[in-house]
Amino acid sequence: MAEVHGLWPAGKGSLAEVRKPCIRPACRACASGQKHPAFILSIKEGGRRRCLHVPREMVPVLQQAIRNGRRIEQLLSRTAGELLQRYRQARDRGGSRRSGGE
Ligand SMILES: [Zn+2]
CATH class of the missing domain: 1.20.5 (Single alpha-helices involved in coiled-coils or other helix-helix interfaces)
Incomplete structure (x- = not known):
């Protein structure tokens, strides 16, 4: 399986972009509703779904x-x-x- 050697690192999961509010007071991005882009990785571990910050x-x-x-x-x-x-x-x-x- 020489083909697999070139395919590392490999993983299974889904990456999603979300927008989160921050804790800063009077943040312009949050006040405008834009918030802050963040990435979440959703993976399955033993049948349970886990979301990790990326x-x-x-x-x-x-x-x-x-x-x-x-x-x-x-x-x-x-x-x-x-x-x-x-x-x-x-x-x-x-x-x-x-x-x-x-
Ligand atoms: Zn903010």
Whole structure:
């Protein structure tokens, strides 16, 4: 699986941009309703959803990791199909000598 080597770091989750108010008094961004953009990573841990705050500089890293994770999932689906295909081919080759095979 040489293809997977280039796909690290990889992760699974979803990144969302939210707008949060701050605690500063008389903040212009908050008063205007603009608030402050923040990124949240939503992940599943043991069937439970968790939301984690993401520092701005980590956003591109996580976006790439999530893309890599999806790519790896696609590759894994393909290898599962290939395993089955290889098994069938080997079985059919071996079975051609038998009479009345399945
Ligand atoms: Zn504010």
